[in-house]
Amino acid sequence: MALLLYKLGKFSAKHRWSVIAVWLVLLLGVGASAAAFHGQMSNNFQIPGTETQRVLDKLKNDLPSSAGGSAGIVFQSEAGFSAEQQTAVAKALKDLAAKDYVQATVDPFSQQKQLDDAAAQLSNGEKQIDAAKKQLEAASNQLEAGKVQLAQLKLTLEQAVPPNPPALVAQYQAGKAQQDAAEAKLAAGQAQLSAKQAALAEGKKKLATSEGLRFVSDDHKVAIAQVQFKVSLYSLEVSDRQQVQDIVNQVTGSGVKVFYDKEITQDVSQIFGTAEVVGVVIAAIVLLIMLGTLIAAGLPLLMAIIGVGIGVGGTFALTGAIEMSSISPMLALMLGLAVGIDYSLFIVNRHRQQILAGMEIRESVAKATGTSGNAVLFAGLTVVIALAALSVTGLPFLAILGIAAAATVAIAVLVALTLTPAVLSLIGQRIVSKRAWRKAQAAIDSENAAADAEQHAEDSRASGAHAEPAKSGKGWVGPQPRGSHAEPAKSGKGWGGLVTRHPVLTLVTSVIALGLIALPAMNLRLALPDGGAEPVDSSAYQAYELTGKNFGEGRNGPIVVVGDLPAGLSAEQAQQKQADVATELRQIKNVKVAIPVALSDDRKTAVFQVIPAEGPASASTVQVVSDIRADGGNIKGATGVQIGLTGQTAANVDVSNKLGEALPPYLAIVVGLSLILLLLVFRSILVPLLATGGFLLSLAASFGGVVAVYQWGWLGSFFDVHNPGAVLSFLPIILIGVLFGLAMDYQVFITSGMRESFAHGESAKRAVRSGFSHAARVVVAAAIIMASVFAGFIFSHLTMIRPLGFALAFGVLLDAFVVRMTIIPAAMYLLGKAAWWTPRWLDRILPDVDVEGAKVVALHEAAAEREQQQDPDEKPELVESRS
Structure with a gap:
């Protein structure tokens, strides 16, 4: 090669x-x-074959109007919303609803009025029922008194002499008719009361489904509107996202502040920002220092x-x-x-x-x-x-x-x-x-x-002259060939010399240090980022914070539940089933609100929105998703409705679970293939094993650093981590692939120098030092350059890429300086010639790729x-x- x-x-x-x-x-x-x-x-990370995808596909067929994406818009008025401001918000939302990519908009003020009116009507209904109960109770008492009087009159009539005097008979008959009429009226009143009580109970049941749900905050200073799109948010054009903002921003003229969910504001068309340029500039400076021009x-x-x-x-x-x-x-x-x-x-x-x-x-x-x-x-x-x-x-x-x-x-x-x-x-x-x-x-x-x-001395000796021993013995003063006495003296200095002079201490110290850094990785928790991970001054972060503070954190990540209702239900029966399912959903731990939001025309498919107690990336919300699925059988048994989950929150949980399942086999494939490649390159058994073991150490330490900064919030102010939470769910699998490849880069360059020295006749231990000295300078520069480029992405305008930039930069620094330039030379110095051992049978069948370029x-x-x-x-x- x-x-x-x-x-x-x-x-x-x-x-x-x-x-x-x-x-x-x-x-x-x-x-x-x-x-x-x-x-x-x-940023559509849904995976075909998952429950969320299957349920979404079903929803597209059965109820297309509910299959599109939805996003929130938060309005804020520091003095409380005036009538003029409410009108401005309603007009903007109506204008937005007229766009061909919008299915519907929800006016927060009208929705809140409906909720408040429904509560008021139920309160009035309860008062009316209480009054009716009192009236019926008084009527019942009067009826009982009338019964006593009528009984006494009847007894008098029976004892009268002569019997059945006409006057008493007429009086009794009139009283009996009056009594019968009172009983009929009381029965009618009781029936009417029962009907009202049933209606009140049904109203309470329906109102209970929206218990805890608000569209306008209690202090009347924050309102949240919902926009339902006809397509998924990932299919929404950037120009449409901007148009949404342009239309709604009209309300700012009335003194209302507007903030949007990240699904509306995110623009992934730009991939290069200021922070990335800074990383490249640092790399350029390192190159200039190293190369000089x-x-x-x-x-x-x-x-x-x-x-x-x-x-x-x-x-x-x-x-x-x-x-x-x-x-x-x-x-x-x-x-x-x-x-x-x-x-x-x-x-x-x-x-x-x-x-x-x-x-x-x-x-x-x-x-x-x-x-x-x-x-x-x-x-x-x-x-x-x-x-x-x-x-x-x-x-x-x-x-x-x-x-x-x-x-x-x-x-x-x-x-x-x-x-x-x-x-x-x-x-x-x-x-x-x-x-x-x-x-x-x-x-x-x-x-x-x-x-x-030297030539003059040789000529003098040849002619019989005697050269001065002191001068002729000065030796070689120019650059000496590799393997001469000057090379080991030079290679024995610096970091490589220090590491190989104390190899055991170096190994123990380095491994312990990486182990300590890796400790936080034991608490690694994965999720996809939400609005809380956006920059503090962004509209998405402000919307996330205002929503969580005024309406509950769970409002930022609702869970969509789709139910298959039994066939042949009337409209009233379907609504009853919806209420029953919502009641069952509310019984699940950490579910704050469960409400029916849509019903198909054939009354076979119902959609529910479940609002958990905490945010979409929280551990409790992940558990809510799991609990709803686990309780699906009980819900079907109690209501006859089969449920399934979809929506972004449930999809994020599915993606994180799938990624977790894919990690072990992926790691095995990458490590296995790379071990084979390194075996071909270095024709050694131990060198590939050392390289892989070192990678696992640096990988664990990288995970530890990511957890400490992005999950625990250590040094959060420096790295702009204002809201620490779960780690990006696909960061581990990407970090494994990328860091392994880059780690093997430095392994190849460091070890090929050692292999080259060994192949040119140096002893195994001396080859470690001389090979290290030849490769160290360029590997240091390369590692600094690579880490600088990655570090530039730590402050990227795309928050999703930030932890990945940190993980790669931190991992490269640890792997290059601690593993490849410290652990590897120390271990190979201890191993000596055994580091290059290969069974003869294996050596015969391995192709010679000549990575050190000896040929x-x-x-x-x-x-x-x-x-x-x-x-x-x-x-x-x-x-x-x-x-």
């Missing part, structure tokens, strides 16, 4: 303009495609931008045909920038070292591509494997996300292996600063002088030896080119 990449680098250097032209045409073509064919991104520092940045332009542009071009979450291009951008800079940096740094040693430009480009480029290829391959493996989780949005990011990383590798050599050939010796040239020329001059002195080095050394044999008196010389 190294020889193939060597030839590729040589080809790219030789045909530089053609290679540059091909990449430019590709960049322009992808850009044009993105502009012409891009569609709308969304604007040209050299700008080259890796330019390569990364071209790779990202093609990768992310291609992703955008596909959004018109594929439903894609907003995090897909964001992750592709994040990774493309980070690995694009690093991969080009590795090749550029190797090329600079070689031309400073006097190597010809094109030959140096080819050799750098064959050596460092070989490591780039295999490092990039681990990242691609880890990301592409997201497609086996069975989660469509995650598969698209992984493939988009993997494709962008693959393009970054191709750019590094082809376009970087072409541009390096074009730049020539200007890739190195004048100061570096002068320093290198001085070293070569010293080398030439030493060679002249390229041998080819170059053979060519140099032939050239020296042709002209043995030629001495190295540097010629600075300013062309």
Whole structure:
């Protein structure tokens, strides 16, 4: 593979303009495609096959008017809503309801009036019933008194002499008729009272379904309106979202403040903000410090931008045909920038070292591509494997996300292996600063002088003259070949020397430190973000806070329940069933409100809205979703209605559960495939195991940091975490894939240097130090660059990406500096030659991928030896080119 990449680098250097032209045409073509064919991104994380999706599909067929998305609009009047302000709000909502993408709007003031009127009517009804009871009681008492009088009259009539006097008979008959009439009236009154009592009971039952539900706050200063759309919120155009705000914002002229749910305000069309630019600027500064010139520092940045332009542009071009979450291009951008800079940096740094040693430009480009480029290829391959493996989780949005990011990383590798050599050939010796040239020329001059002195001494000895031992014994003063006595002395200094001098202490301390950082990960709780995670000054956060404070936190995340009613019900019976189901739902723990909201024309499908006690991402709400599903059988037994759950809150719970189930097999696949790849690269059993074990340590520590900051709120003011809560549900699976790939990047670059030294004849322990010293500087720069790019996303305008940016930045720093540059060299120093052990049978069947580029080095050394044999008196010389 190294020889193939060597030839590729040589080809790219030789045909530089053609290679540059091909990449430019590709960049322009992808850009044009993105502009012409891009569609709308969304944050729809629903998964086919889940209950929420099945119930939503049923709702679309049975009750389409309730299948669209809904969002809240919060109105605030600090002095309380006046009649003028209420009229303005009603007009704005009516105008909004006229739009073709809106199904209906709910005027909070009219709804609250209906609730208040219903309560007042029931109160009046109770008073009327109490009065009627008193009247009937008085009538009953009168009737009883009349019965006594009539009985006495009858007794008198029976005892009269002569019997049955006409006057008494007439009196008795009149009293009897009056008594019968009173009894009939009392019976009618009692029947009427029973009817009123039944109506009152039914009214109370209906009112109980909305108990705790308000649309206007108790102090009359905050009102919440609901907008029902005809399509899902993820399908709502950005222009429509803006139009919603433009229409409703008209009420601000009357002194009303307006705040919108994040479903209305979110705009995922922009993926690059100020914070991300800051991260790239920091990376540029690191490059400038390391490489010394604007040209050299700008080259890796330019390569990364071209790779990202093609990768992310291609992703955008596909959004018109594929439903894609907003995090897909964001992750592709994040990774493309980070690995694009690093991969080009590795090749550029190797090329600079070689031309400073006097190597010809094109030959140096080819050799750098064959050596460092070989490591780039295999490092990039681990990242691609880890990301592409997201497609086996069975989660469509995650598969698209992984493939988009993997494709962008693959393009970054191709750019590094082809376009970087072409541009390096074009730049020539200007890739190195004048100061570096002068320093290198001085070293070569010293080398030439030493060679002249040694040659003179040899000539003197040959002619019988006696050279001065002190002078002739001064030895080599120029750059020494690897494996000489100067190299170990140099490699024994610095961090690598310190780590290998105290390997046991280093290992124990590092592992304990990572273990302590990882402790908070034991309390990891996953959910999708809600409005409470938005920036404090955002409209979405203000709406979330006002809603929670005035109407209860659960109002921010209602649960939609869909019921299958028995066939053949009358309208009254269907309403009774709805009330019965709502009553059953209210019995579930932490359910604050359960109300019927819709009924299909055929009275077979009913929709209920359940408002939990706490917010949508809270642990209690997750439990409410589970409890409702668990109680479904009891509800069907009591009411005959089969229920199912849908809506964003239930969908978020399903997504989090599915992601949790997908984590173990995904981790096994990624680790298994990468172990095989590392086995091929290093031809060792222990090196891949060490690499994987170190990754698991850094992964656990990364989770610990995320939980401490985003779930517990530690350093929340610094990281702008004002409302700590559950961690983004798909962060763990993405972090596993991305961090594993990036960790293997540094493993390849650090360990390939050790392998190269070992392959060139150094002892195993000395190879650890010398290999580390050769790779450490560039790996440190690469890790700082990558962490800087990721850190820029910690303050992204898209809050969903913030914890992911933190996790990746923190994970890269821990993995690069604690694991790859501390634990790995210490462990390999302790293992010694055993680190490179492979069973003979396995060594025979493994292909030789030559990641350290030994064949390229041998080819170059053979060519140099032939050239020296042709002209043995030629001495190295540097010629600075300013062309």
